[in-house]
Amino acid sequence: MDQFRLYELKTANAFELELMIIPFVDLKVQYKAIQSEIDTAINSVLDSCQFTLGTEVVEFEKEFATYSGSVHGVGVNTGTSALHLALLSAGIGPGDEVISVPFTFVATAAAIHYTGAKTVFVDIDPVTYCLDPALLEAAITPRTKAIIPVHLYGQAADMDPILAVARKHNLVVVEDACQAHGAEYKGRRVGSIGDIGCFSFYPGKNLGAYGEGGMAVTGNATFGRSLRMLRDWGAEKKYEHVLKGYNYRLETIQGAILRVKLRHLDGWTEARRQAAKRYAALLAETGIPLPQEASYARHVYHIYAIRAPNRDALHARLLAKGIQSGIHYPHPIHLLPAYADLGYKRGQFPAAEQAAAEVLSLPMYPELTQSAQEAVAAAVIENYQK
Numbered sequence: 153m154d155q156f157r158l159y160e161l162k163t164a165n166a167f168e169l170e171l172m173i174i175p176f177v178d179l180k181v182q183y184k185a186i187q188s189e190i191d192t193a194i195n196s197v198l199d200s201c202q203f204t205l206g207t208e209v210v211e212f213e214k215e216f217a218t219y220s221g222s223v224h225g226v227g228v229n230t231g232t233s234a235l236h237l238a239l240l241s242a243g244i245g246p247g248d249e250v251i252s253v254p255f256t257f258v259a260t261a262a263a264i265h266y267t268g269a270k271t272v273f274v275d276i277d278p279v280t281y282c283l284d285p286a287l288l289e290a291a292i293t294p295r296t297k298a299i300i301p302v303h304l305y306g307q308a309a310d311m312d313p314i315l316a317v318a319r320k321h322n323l324v325v326v327e328d329a330c331q332a333h334g335a336e337y338k339g340r341r342v343g344s345i346g347d348i349g350c351f352s353f354y355p356g357k358n359l360g361a362y363g364e365g366g367m368a369v370t371g372n373a374t375f376g377r378s379l380r381m382l383r384d385w386g387a388e389k390k391y392e393h394v395l396k397g398y399n400y401r402l403e404t405i406q407g408a409i410l411r412v413k414l415r416h417l418d419g420w421t422e423a424r425r426q427a428a429k430r431y432a433a434l435l436a437e438t439g440i441p442l443p444q445e446a447s448y449a450r451h452v453y454h455i456y457a458i459r460a461p462n463r464d465a466l467h468a469r470l471l472a473k474g475i476q477s478g479i480h481y482p483h484p485i486h487l488l489p490a491y492a493d494l495g496y497k498r499g500q501f502p503a504a505e506q507a508a509a510e511v512l513s514l515p516m517y518p519e520l521t522q523s524a525q526e527a528v529a530a531a532v533i534e535n536y537q538k
């Protein structure tokens with residue numbers, strides 16, 4: 153009996169070892185590759201007993217602002233907080249309108265809501281998945297104060313026509329670059345093109361903390377000063393509160409980890425771009441729409457989203473084969489119950505609605521191997537032959 157059970161266990165383990173699981177992202181393989189650098193950085197913070205803001209955060213702010221082609225970097229606890237404070241620094245509040253897109257992560261709209269301003273949506277371009285500049289001007293009213301273009305999936309939004317409209321109507325441009333660290337628009341890094349750029353260091357982002365993190369970057373010293381005060385209770389000097397602020401500070405440990413990881417980011421981005429090229433070659437025969445790098449852009453492939461009319465079935469079939477895929481995002485924000493009060497209806501943003509119904513994100517991370525990509529492509533192709 154015991155012997156039989158032992159045999160059962162052994163075969164179960166052997167089966168598990170042979171079963172190939174291709175994850176959507178793999179944070180562990182990346183940590184293992186840089187473990188000694190990370191552990192040293194964390195231990196030095198523990199030794200210093202400085203746990204919030206501090207030298208590591210100050211240095212990381214300088215390094216990341218420079219990396220993004222900007223000047224002032226203000227580290228905060230999340231990307232959402234960066235967006236919230238960017239709008240507050242620009243003086244946005246109740247009675248104002250802020251334009252953004254319905255096809256993004258919910259945080260973009262949430263940050264507008266936090267300020268008391270009203271969110272006004274403009275549809276996306278169905279190829280780049282970013283704000284369609286041709287539709288922008290029609291959404292402007294006398295109450296419009298700001299525009300938040302989102303550099304979705306790591307692709308830059310078409311900034312020149314957006315900036316032209318913004319200048320004409322005297323609007324602030326806050327870039328949601330939470331998915332686009334190091335992405336470029338006409339050779340310039342995103343985040344440094346509008347007035348304030350906002351980044352997230354959520355673990356799964358292209359530059360991820362081991363916890364939460366975010367940063368706002370700006371070339372404008374006045375915005376920089378208010379961002380810095382607002383993230384730490386509205387004070388420059390302890391207990392001298394000039395503004396009604398928040399506790400949005402970045403932790404020292406995250407600053408130290410992000411400094412280590414920033415040194416690897418260009419290599420990781422290059423690996424993502426290579427992986428995107430391999431997918432494009434492997435999937436060309438399917439004829440299904442693949443991500444397109446805009447002529448003006450350097451795409452950093454945070455997400456590699458294909459479009460499939462039978463998306464939910466394909467999602468399930470890939471999972472049955474041990475391949476994890478994702479959906480970014482299954483519902484455009486204007487159709488979410490939480491934002492029903494904005495008063496939008498189905499049919500108002502057809503490009504966003506169709507994208508939400510069709511996009512499927514394939515596994516994408518710097519360490520993704522050629523053989524894993526071949527297995528993913530084979531499973532996608534098999535689905536189309538049925």
Ligand SMILES: *Cc1c(COP(=O)(O)O)cnc(C)c1O
Nearest residue numbers: 230231232257259330331352354
């Ligand atoms: C991740 C993300 C955010 C929010 O960042 P957090 O750090 O999770 O708060 C905002 N906008 C977009 C487009 C994102 O992908």
